[in-house]
Amino acid sequence: MLSKRLKSVRKTKGLTQEELAKRVKTTKGTISNYENGHSTPSNEMLKDLADALDTTTDYLLGRTNKIDGSSLQSEGEFNDPDLQIAFRDAADFSEETKQQAIDFIKYLKEKEKNRSKDKDKNF
Amino acid sequence: MLSKRLKSVRKTKGLTQEELAKRVKTTKGTISNYENGHSTPSNEMLKDLADALDTTTDYLLGRTNKIDGSSLQSEGEFNDPDLQIAFRDAADFSEETKQQAIDFIKYLKEKEKNRSKDKDKNF
DNA sequence: TAACTAAGAAATTCTTAGCCC
DNA sequence: GGGCTAAGAATTTCTTAGTTA
Numbered sequence: 001m002l003s004k005r006l007k008s009v010r011k012t013k014g015l016t017q018e019e020l021a022k023r024v025k026t027t028k029g030t031i032s033n034y035e036n037g038h039s040t041p042s043n044e045m046l047k048d049l050a051d052a053l054d055t056t057t058d059y060l061l062g063r064t065n066k067i068d069g070s071s072l073q074s075e076g077e078f079n080d081p082d083l084q085i086a087f088r089d090a091a092d093f094s095e096e097t098k099q100q101a102i103d104f105i106k107y108l109k110e111k112e113k114n115r116s117k118d119k120d121k122n123f
Numbered sequence: 124m125l126s127k128r129l130k131s132v133r134k135t136k137g138l139t140q141e142e143l144a145k146r147v148k149t150t151k152g153t154i155s156n157y158e159n160g161h162s163t164p165s166n167e168m169l170k171d172l173a174d175a176l177d178t179t180t181d182y183l184l185g186r187t188n189k190i191d192g193s194s195l196q197s198e199g200e201f202n203d204p205d206l207q208i209a210f211r212d213a214a215d216f217s218e219e220t221k222q223q224a225i226d227f228i229k230y231l232k233e234k235e236k237n238r239s240k241d242k243d244k245n246f
Numbered sequence: 247t248a249a250c251t252a253a254g255a256a257a258t259t260c261t262t263a264g265c266c267c
Numbered sequence: 268g269g270g271c272t273a274a275g276a277a278t279t280t281c282t283t284a285g286t287t288a
Contacts, residue, residue, distance in 0.1 A: 002166060016269060030260065032271055039259050042279090043125060043163050047184050056187075057180045061170050064179075083221060086228040087210045097231050098206060104227050105209040108220050139248065153281065155250055162280050165258090 001062035007035040009053045009060070009067065023052040124185035130158040132176045132183070135212055146175040 010020050010031075017035070018028040024045060033039040041049060050057045058064040090101045133143050133154075140158070141151040147168060156162040164172060173180045181187045213224045 017271095018269075027261075028270075029262080029272085033259080036271070038272075040166050042259085043166075043169065043184055046166065047186055050181075050186065057169075057184055058173075061166055061180055063170055063173065083210075083213060083225060086225045087206070087213075090206060090228050090231070093231065093235055097235050101228055101231055102206060102209045105213055105224055108216060108224055109212050112216055112220055140250095141248075150282070151249075152251085152283075155248095156281080159250070161251080165280085 002040060002060055003035050003037045005060050005062060006031075006049065006053075009055055010035075013053060015053075020049075020052060024048040125163060125183055126158050126160045128183050128185065129154075129172065129176075132178055133158075136176060138176075143172075143175060147171040 010017070015023075016028075017031040021028045021031045024031075025048075026045070030039070034041055046057050046060065050060055053060075055067055056064065059067055090098060093101065133140070138146075139151075140154040144151045144154045148171075149168070153162070157164055169180050169183065173183055176183075179187070213221060216224065
């Protein structure tokens with residue numbers, strides 16, 4: 001899966017194996033090995049490849065069909081802005097107060113757990 | 124990077140190393156090795172981990188700060204790992220419980236403010 | 247119970263070089 | 268130029284078992 005995607009993305013970008021190799025600091029032989037399934041890149045190399053080809057590791061690994069990486073890499077998108085603000089504040093707390101916040105969250109977590117346990121007792 | 128994220132996501136989901144190990148068909152020792160940086164998962168394992176933990180390989184590898192569609196965080200803004208974990212936990216709370224967390228942090232914030240105001244006083 | 251680590255076995259990758267088209 | 272592959276060296280992972288908290 002990775003081999004096919006790596007090859008197709010590279011070709012889409014109009015790169016040769018050697019050009020890609022230079023970008024990720026390896027040799028064309030290694031890139032060829034990846035593309036023919038004779039070996040697989042390390043995690044670090046996987047990231048480098050995704051960077052060099054402007055895609056995502058999830059795409060290269062076949063976990064998603066989205067090629068473009070820009071959406072995944074966008075940062076700072078939070079579902080719950082209030083929660084985000086609260087925790088940014090908490091990050092500035094003194095250690096003592098921070099611990100109080102953490103403890104309270106733990107307490108809430110336990111409460112949530114028991115709540116869902118009552119809903120479905122499947123084990 | 125992967126080690127830290129793997130650990131925090133696993134804890135967020137309330138799993139032990141052994142439980143996670145079973146999900147991805149390996150042993151707890153191997154999971155421990157990942158989390159302590161003694162080894163790194165193969166690409167196949169990386170996918171399995173992302174599946175088991177309901178996140179992305181890009182997140183586990185540190186290419187993005189988005190955990191997934193639902194819960195999220197921004198590493199780097201929070202130096203405190205425990206606070207990070209608490210934040211992720213809170214993101215999964217029900218709306219009602221989430222609000223309690225937010226309110227409590229607001230309360231702590233007020234307390235902190237007064238505390239620094241009263242620095243001179245003894246108590 | 248949960249997590250960490252040492253050590254050796256086992257498996258994999260990387261490099262080099264040569265080959266083909 | 269562009270890409271493919273063999274073989275061995277080099278590196279890494281995985282497993283087991285014992286240890287720690």
